[in-house]
Amino acid sequence: MRVRSVDVTLRVYRRMVTPIRPCRREVSTLEGDMSSASPSTAPVTSPGRASFHLPGLDGLRAIAVVLVIVYHAAPALAPGGFIGVDIFFVISGFLITTLLLREHSATGRIGLGRFWLRRARRLLPALALVVGTAAALAPLISEDILVGLRSQVLGAATFAYNWVALATGNGYFDSTTPELLRNLWSLSVEEQFYLLWPLLLLALLLVRRPWVRVGVLAAATTAGMIWMWVLTALGTDVTRVYYGTDSHSFGLLIGATLATALIAQARRPLPLLSRVREFGAGWRRDLIGMLALAIIAVAVWGLRETGFATFRWGLPAVSILTAVLVWSAIGGGAWSRVLDMAPLRYLGARSYGLYLWHWPLLVLLIAAFPEQASTGEPTPLLAIIAITLTLVLAALSYRLVETPIRRLGFIGYLRALTARILRLPQPRLVLAGVVAVAALATGVAVSGLVHAPSQGSAQQLIEEGAQSLKATAYPGPIAPKPTDASDGLAEGTQISAIGDSVMLAAAPALQEEFPGIAVDAAVSRNMGAGLELAQEQAAAGQLRSVVVVGLGTNATISSAQLDRLAGIVGPNRHLVLVNAYAPRPWVAGVNQTLSSYVAGHPRVGLSDWASAIEPAAGDLLASDRIHPGSRGGALYAQTLHGALETLAKAERPPEAPSYLRTPTPAPAPHR
Incomplete structure (x- = not known):
């Protein structure tokens, strides 16, 4: 039985390089990417275009697209669901390389023109439909969605979305405005692969020995993984690491390496790999595939979008495990039949459209119903609506x-569509209606692109805050000093504030509430950068009697960082921590850390911005649900005022520094 299983597996490999008759059902064809399955009933005009079934791959695509959709619609259910993109990359590299090698084996050449035409037919129609529909709906829903849309459409049209996004400063993991077509970055990586890889493969085929080719591809794949690790270790922006074709194409190369190795083994087996194949025959192969999928499921829960582990070893490990999954899936065993079940095959066949539609629909629905996404994530109802529309x-x-x-x-x-319309009862009316709708949608989309604002509401608030700070020169060193104010609060001239873009947006209100306050706030600043700034100000004598720090929006905060901050502030000053309110996964942990720290340090105050803004977030924050408008900024300042008041009332002499202005009670008269 074992010998028979090995023979069956070998035949599967050989089919990858031998033209066969097309299968008469909806199957996975060698058309690559996250699109995949197509009916193969069309006549086969060339060996390179022959369709044949590789079992299990539609099921793997279904798993990948479900992970990505759940990650965007309900991230708490799949916090590492973004790895679905890397699963797609491996499958695409495997299928495209198999297609090209199969054509080369049958004809002795690779028809580049035919290959690129097939890619255009497969990718462009759905892409144009999604981009056009989204661009037409965006102006009707929210101006914020239009910000940067011109560059997004340019990136989609030039197959360079990832590089255009990097050039314009659009981040994947954080942004002040919703990015309507953000999910197209991965499609651009694949499109660039489709353009370049056939040319590189032709050069690689000049190497006569198949296993040398495999070695070259394996070396290139390893180099790509190492490059991602190096960029991460150097502190490169995570969006650059994630978007870069140079740093994130190793999954495509892993798939290409697998295809080249399987075909080489089918033609000229290596004894070692023959034993590996024999060990992986039958139920062992299925077990290995299920184990690989189980580890990927753990990664879905364990990896995080901005964690160093994700980029240093997480994504490469997932890509390697996906290659194992592909190897197991195409074996034709019980595991292949599980992955080939009708529901999975249905989703896998439509995975390209599912991937394209889900993100723009989520962005549009959140913008249209902001009350259904007060934390930046859609409510279950909105997520269900988005997923349903995506499926339809x-x-x-x-x-x-x-x-x-x-x-x-x-x-x-176009000819077939026109002929069908002409067969309708009132063809001219129908044709006029179709043309009118298309013209209206095009006009709305073009108008939106032409008149798109350069900044979203959040960015405008940040700019206003920055201008407010520029209008007030930063004062020189001010030594702590007592005052005679009666409310027990520090004056603005006694407060140093260090914060991120939230504090920057609230700067005008802070200056009005606390005249003379020294605010140093910047976009994307986190606690690590804030500690360095506080250290510099303390060394320069610019750190005042009250130090207000609001740095929880952009990254996690640890107790060790807070201890270091308290050490910089010193015993003669007071520290007030501002918690965070933002639709980001680490914010809840940040606020818990701040609350626990304040509870254990009586001389540290907490400005509870999160509790203050939550009931009115939809009215007082920008569309990103992070940055306060004018009324939100006033609430930010009032919340800080309350924290200072609470801290002042809690102090008792002689421990209280003089700036708290708690009067010392007069001694009782001697009797």
Whole structure:
């Protein structure tokens, strides 16, 4: 039985380089990317275009796209669901390389023109439909969505979305404005691979020995992983590491390496790999595949979007495990049949459309119903609506646009569509209606792109805060001194404030509430940078009697960092910590850390911004649900006022520094 299993597996490998008859059902074809399955009933015109079934791959695509959608719609259920993109990368690299090698084996050449035309037919129709629909709806819902949309459309049209986003400063993991087409970054990485890889593969095929080719690809893959690790270790911005084709294409290369190795083993087996294949035959192969999927499931819960571990070893490990999954899935065993179940095959066949539609729909729905996403994440109801619309639109796109164009070509599709309309009872009326709707949608989209604002509401608030600070020159060193104010509060001239963009947006209100306050706030600042700034101000004698620190929006905060901050502030000053309110996964932990620290340090105060803003977040914050407007800034300042008042009342002489202005009670008369 073991010998028979090995023979069956070997035949699967050999099918990858031998043209066979097409399968008469909806199957995975060698068309790559997150699109995949297509009916293979069309006539086969060349060996390179012959369709055949590789079992299990549609199921893997279904798993990948579900992970990505859940990560965006309900991140608490799959905090590491972004790894679904890396699963797609490996599958795409495997399928595209198999397609090209199969064509080369059958014809002795690779038809680059035909290959790129097939890619265009597969990718462009659905992409144009999604981009056009999203661009037409955005102006009707929110101006904030239009910010940066011109560059996003440019990136989509040039297959360079990832690099355009990096050039314009759009981050993947944090942004002050919603980015309508952000999910297209990964499609651009794949598109760049499709353009370049056939040329590089032709050069690689000049190497006569198949296993040398495998070695070259394995070395290139390893270099890509090391490059991501190096960039992360150097402190490169995580968006640069994540978006970069140079730093995030190793998954595609892993898939290419797997395809090249399987084909090389089918032609010229190596004894060692023959034993590996024999060990992986039958139930062992299925068990290995299930184990790989189980480890990936752990990664979905264990990896975090901004964690160093994710970029140093997490994503490479997931890519390698996905290669094991692909190897197991195409074996034709029980595990392959599980992955080939009808629901998984259905989702996998439409995974390209599902991936394209889900993110723009989420952004549009959150903008249209902000009360359903007060924390920046959609409520369960809104998530269900978005997923339902995604399923419907992806199915319609697949049936009415993608599949017909892939079969008939662009011109053939237009002819068939026109012929179908002309067969309707009132063809002229229908045709006029279609043209009118298309023209109206195009006009709205173009108008939105032309008149798109350069800044979103959050960025405008940040800029106003920065201008307010520029108008007030930063004072020189001011020594702590007592005052005679009666309310027991520190005056603005006695307060140093260090913060991030939230404090920057609230700066005008802080200056009005505390005249003379020294505010040093900056976009994307975290506690690490804030500690260095506090140390510099203390050394320069610029740190005043009360130090207010609000730095929880952009990264986690540890008790050790707070201890260091308290050491910089010293025993002769008071420290007030401002907690955070933002739709980011670490904020709850930040606020818990701050609360615990304040509870254990009586001379440290807490400005509870999160509790103050939560009931009115929809009215007082910008559309990003992070940065306060004018009324929100006033609440920010009032909350700080209350924290200082509480801290002042808690002090008793002689421990109280003089700036708290708690009067010393007069001694009782001697009797």
